C-alpha cells in the first residue's frame with residue numbers, strides 16, 4: 056500500500072484534475088502532441104515538469120540514472136524506442152538532455168561502484184565523460200561532460216541525424232541549490248544561465 060502522503064496526494068490531484076478538466080479531456084480525446092522530449096535523471100529531486108512548470112501533454116519524458124543515452128550500437132531497446140517514437144511518431148521539435156548538480160549516478164562513476172552491479176553496467180555509457188582531474192571539481196566537470204556526451208550519442212541514431220534540421224538538441228544543467236538551469240552555449244563554448 057502506498058504511503059499516506061501518496062494517497063493524499065492523489066486526492067489533491069483529483070481536485071486539480073476537475074479544475075483543469077478541459078485540458079485533460081482534450082489530451083485524452085485528441086492524443087498527445089508534445090514538442091519536447093526530455094531526457095533526464097531518475098533522481099527524485101529533479102522533476103522535469105516542476106522545473107520548467109510544464110503541463111500534462113507538454114513533455115515526453117525519459118528518465119534513467121545519470122540521464123544516459125546509450126549510443127545506437129549499444130542496442131538498448133528501451134532508450135532507442137523512446138527516441139524513435141518521439142522523433143518519428145510524435146515529431147518532437149526539441150530534445151533536452153538535462154543533467155544536474157549532485158548527481159548520485161555520476162558521483163558513483165567518479166568515486167567507483169561495485170563492478171558486478173547493474174548500476175556499474177549502466178554507467179559504462181558515461182565512462183568517457185570522467186574528468187581528467189581528481190579534485191573536488193571533478194564530479195561537476197564529469198556531470199557537464201556527461202551531458203555533452205549523451206547529447207552527442209543522439210547523433211548515432213540514423214533517424215535523428217536524418218531529422219536534425221527538424222529537431223533541436225539542447226544540453227542543460229540543473230543546479231539543485233539555486234534552481235537555475237544553464238545551457239551549453241555552442242558558440243561561446245561555455246555554460247550559461249538561462250535568462251529570459
Ligand SMILES: [Zn+2]
Pocket residue numbers: 096097098120121122155157158159160161
Ligand atoms: Zn542524477
